[in-house]
Amino acid sequence: MVKMSLDPVQVMSGQVKELKVAPSSNGDSRGSWEEKEEFDQDHLGLTSKPIPPKPENAVTIAVSSRVLFRTEREQKVFEQKGVEEYLRYQIEHENEPFAPGPAFPFVKALEAVNSRLRELYPQSEELFDIVLVTYNHAHVGIRLINTINHHNLFIERFCMTGGSSPIGYLKAWHTNLYLSADADKVREALAEGIAAATMFMPEKLTEVSQSQLRVAFDGDAVLFSDESERIFKAHGLDKFFEHEKENEDTLLDHGPLKGFLEALGKLQKKFYAKGHRLDCPIRTFLVTARSAASSGIRALKTLRAWGLEIDEALFLAGAPKGPMLEKIRPHIYFDDQMFHVEGAAEMGTIAAHVPYGIAQKHNAKQNTGVRK
Amino acid sequence: MVSTVQNTDVKQKDSDHAVVVAVASRAVFEPGAGGGDGVYAEGVAFPLLQALQKVNERLLEENSAESLLFDIVLITTDSQQQQQSSQLISSTKHYGLEVSRFCFSTEEDFSESLLKNNVQLFLSTDRNEVSQTSQKGVLSALLDEYTASCPSEQLRVLLCGDAVIRPDTNPTPASRQAAQSFSARLGKMRQRFGMSDSPLSITLMTSCGGRDSCGGALQTLRSLGISADEAYCLAGAPQGPILSVLRPHFLLSDGFSGLED
Numbered sequence: 302m303v304k305m306s307l308d309p310v311q312v313m314s315g316q317v318k319e320l321k322v323a324p325s326s327n328g329d330s331r332g333s334w335e336e337k338e339e340f341d342q343d344h345l346g347l348t349s350k351p352i353p354p355k356p357e358n359a360v361t362i363a364v365s366s367r368v369l370f371r372t373e374r375e376q377k378v379f380e381q382k383g384v385e386e387y388l389r390y391q392i393e394h395e396n397e398p399f400a401p402g403p404a405f406p407f408v409k410a411l412e413a414v415n416s417r418l419r420e421l422y423p424q425s426e427e428l429f430d431i432v433l434v435t436y437n438h439a440h441v442g443i444r445l446i447n448t449i450n451h452h453n454l455f456i457e458r459f460c461m462t463g464g465s466s467p468i469g470y471l472k473a474w475h476t477n478l479y480l481s482a483d484a485d486k487v488r489e490a491l492a493e494g495i496a497a498a499t500m501f502m503p504e505k506l507t508e509v510s511q512s513q514l515r516v517a518f519d520g521d522a523v524l525f526s527d528e529s530e531r532i533f534k535a536h537g538l539d540k541f542f543e544h545e546k547e548n549e550d551t552l553l554d555h556g557p558l559k560g561f562l563e564a565l566g567k568l569q570k571k572f573y574a575k576g577h578r579l580d581c582p583i584r585t586f587l588v589t590a591r592s593a594a595s596s597g598i599r600a601l602k603t604l605r606a607w608g609l610e611i612d613e614a615l616f617l618a619g620a621p622k623g624p625m626l627e628k629i630r631p632h633i634y635f636d637d638q639m640f641h642v643e644g645a646a647e648m649g650t651i652a653a654h655v656p657y658g659i660a661q662k663h664n665a666k667q668n669t670g671v672r673k
Numbered sequence: 674m675v676s677t678v679q680n681t682d683v684k685q686k687d688s689d690h691a692v693v694v695a696v697a698s699r700a701v702f703e704p705g706a707g708g709g710d711g712v713y714a715e716g717v718a719f720p721l722l723q724a725l726q727k728v729n730e731r732l733l734e735e736n737s738a739e740s741l742l743f744d745i746v747l748i749t750t751d752s753q754q755q756q757q758s759s760q761l762i763s764s765t766k767h768y769g770l771e772v773s774r775f776c777f778s779t780e781e782d783f784s785e786s787l788l789k790n791n792v793q794l795f796l797s798t799d800r801n802e803v804s805q806t807s808q809k810g811v812l813s814a815l816l817d818e819y820t821a822s823c824p825s826e827q828l829r830v831l832l833c834g835d836a837v838i839r840p841d842t843n844p845t846p847a848s849r850q851a852a853q854s855f856s857a858r859l860g861k862m863r864q865r866f867g868m869s870d871s872p873l874s875i876t877l878m879t880s881c882g883g884r885d886s887c888g889g890a891l892q893t894l895r896s897l898g899i900s901a902d903e904a905y906c907l908a909g910a911p912q913g914p915i916l917s918v919l920r921p922h923f924l925l926s927d928g929f930s931g932l933e934d
Contacts, residue, residue, distance in 0.1 A: 350883065352908075352909060353883075353908045353909055353910070355909075355910065355911075356910050356911075384867075384868045384869065385867065385868055388868065438868065438902055438903070439876075439877060439891065439900070439901040439902060439903055439904035440900060440901075442887070442888070442891050442901075442904045443888055443891055443892070446884050446885070446887070446888040446891075447888075449884060450884075450885075456884065457883035457884050457906065457908035458884075458906055458907060458908045458910060459884065459887075459904070459905070459906050460903075460904075460905050460915075461903055461904045461905070462903055463874070463876075463902035463903040464868075464869060464902075465903070469918035470905075470915065470918055472914075472918075473914035473915050473917075473918055474910070474914075
């Protein structure tokens, strides 16, 4: 049962000023932008909407249709009856918008941050840019556009690759984070150096903030490399502690989501610069099994050396993450272990799996079972 | 003066139903490059020709009596190449290209010869040539160095949903009509194949407008009987990076905008 009330009007009103941003103020015009000047603003259909930023200036979040919306019924048609029937079904139901999926609250929160950024920095292109990247066929395009319109989402860019790999397009869009329901696509993206995670629909959803973007990260194999996890898996807990103590002053290597945390930090600083440190609409959390007094020190030192400020660090010393996450209520929580992702989902947290590092070999062997 | 030579190696198409595509021979073969054995080297449009052939091959596999096929004509205006017409013909045969006939024309009669031959699409690497023929009402598309790196097993056509992509081409009602009718036939060809493993792929791209602009273009295509396989809405993002992943053989830029009357 979806508990959260996502009233688009509630989120946007009082925070959005419809700003008309002239093309020339968006920085130098390059060759490919020259044609834009020929256009009448009206032709764009964007007279009352802000113009999307250039990909290289923005923090680009690519989401697939299966995580932005709920498409279980359609998935079933695809799996049971094949692609032709699946497309026919989609076209038949073209005017029925999809329901929100697991990435929906996250995207809404990104838009809320954008509104605040536009208020403070009207000329800046340092914003979130959400791109729909799906390997659906263009036949589903009209239904997806209808759905975006219905939910009043600000998504003006999309790629429907008709079955080809979306990875090349992710790079072309300078993607900072890719969210998909397909673990293989996510792994492909990670292999190309793009932060990515697999999302699942939790059975129940706890309410999340509509005015503050809250992002939580696991430490090892997410923000940091999996080197310490390797020690733990190979030699056990004692050896792990020993190793961490010995290497306290050696920085951990970076993990796949470090860049994304960095991008969030850059935007946070923009709010701080305008006196909004206390009511910053972005808040980040580290939720790690490391212990505060011992193994956690290395994590903190590493973050500090990287110049990354994480707002809250929770050292659980091995305690279950579920209850803590339930208190934090992040819009998204990244973890490399399915065990934790499922545990979080059980308690209503939207968790995303980062299939990176040594834990994946164990994920394959474990039959954790899907706990409903 | 226009002269036409039929390629006796190739079965002639049914002119009432075939889709005539004229390609500048300068694009198919490297100009001036003569191999020792008198065979020209491959030009940038080579993979394109192979892809067109692949479509024909697969169409005939589905239905051996199929008449909706590509009818490929090689057109030469370069007087130098005309002198080497026999080399042109023998090179074509050497590579087994499915070219139905060769047209040799002067520059003045060029557009006329295209219209007379019922050419529905003209492809060339020469920007001036394409601009001229386009203004005369012949649907024309420019090939560039990227065309050479396109696949040869699948014909990839990009339809641009924004009204004006190139500042130098002026869409006339005639060229818009030509674009729509060509694409409609392409759409029909596409229907002969299933969703996956099609030798023909139709992509829609809108460069400047937002999602509603793309949605409108999809509706326009649908009204023309065209189901696009892929769709990209750039909303102002640079085209270059996307095009280099997409790798279309050529782009058609008029007639698909949802914003038009």
